[in-house]
Amino acid sequence: MSAKKQAELVEAIxxxxxxxxxxxxxxxxxxxxxPTEKEEPAEKKKLEDKKRxxxxxxxxxxxTLEEEAAYFGIGINRLREISNEKxxxxxxxxxxxxxxxxxxxETYLENISTL
Numbered sequence: 001m002s003a004k005k006q007a008e009l010v011e012a013i014x015x016x017x018x019x020x021x022x023x024x025x026x027x028x029x030x031x032x033x034x035p036t037e038k039e040e041p042a043e044k045k046k047l048e049d050k051k052r053x054x055x056x057x058x059x060x061x062x063x064t065l066e067e068e069a070a071y072f073g074i075g076i077n078r079l080r081e082i083s084n085e086k087x088x089x090x091x092x093x094x095x096x097x098x099x100x101x102x103x104x105x106e107t108y109l110e111n112i113s114t115l
Contacts, residue, residue, distance in 0.1 A: 005024060007022045009025070025029075057102075061101065061102060063102050064099060068100045068105065079100065083100065089104055090108055
C-alpha cells in the first residue's frame with residue numbers, strides 16, 4: 001500500500017468514516033458523495049402524517065401530570081401526591097398512565113386554600 005493510501009486510511013480511521021475505510025481496504029475507486037440529508041423511511045413518514053392533531057391544553061378533557069403542572073403552576077411531585085389519595089376525584093388512570101381531569105381539578109383547586 002502506498003504512503004498516500006496509508007495516510008488516507010489513517011485519516012478515514014480517525015474520522016470514523018467506515019465506508020471510506022472499507023473502500024480503501026478493498027481498493028475500490030473513490031466515490032465523491034455530496035453530503036445530503038438522510039432520507040427518512042417511508043413507513044416513518046406515513047406515521048408522522050397520521051399523528052393526532054395538537055389540541056391546546058385549555059381544550060383538553062384530561063391532562064398529563066406535566067401539562068397539569070404547567071397549566072396550574074404546581075409541581076409534578078405534589079400533583080402525584082394529591083392524585084395518589086383514595087378520595088381524589090379528578091384522577092383518571094389509563095392503564096398505568098395517570099391523567100388529571102382538568103375541569104374537576106380546577107374546581108378542587110378553587111375550593112381549597114392550602115396545597
